[in-house]
Amino acid sequence: MSTVKKSLQRHGDKQDKTKQKAFVESYYKCDERRNTVLDFPHIEVVRKKEERKKLPGHTCKECEIYYADFPEEEREKKLAACSRHRSRYVPPDTPENFWEVGFPSTQMCVERGYIKEDLAPCQRPKRRQPYNVMFSPKGKEQKT
Incomplete structure (x- = not known):
């Protein structure tokens, strides 16, 4: 060029x-x-320590055990002062057995309610018109 x-x-x-x-x-x-401030629950990153301090505190399963002994008023004060978990909206709990790796056994699936066993067997669907008789039953065969 x-x-x-x-x-x-x-x-x-x-x-x-x-x-x-x-x-x-x-x-x-x-x-x-x-x-813009979004009005629906979502996960938002808050970058400054002072801004995070302003957010309301909430608990997880482990923290709930710790705060169970406190009276309600003292619990709220403690959560606002030193809660580790802070966000604008409380995130939903993780579903049970979410972190289990692998396939559960059939018995485990029945216990958890994934499989429902019916005690009554399924009924065979009935035909509206019976089959045409082409042969006679064995007991009534003609002897020649």
């Missing part, structure tokens, strides 16, 4: 980058994007 073509190509690349940058910056500098 000649030096003229290379310089034109570089100049074109710079223009493309500035256009892309102008397009993207307008999106990131928008005040609406920064100031």
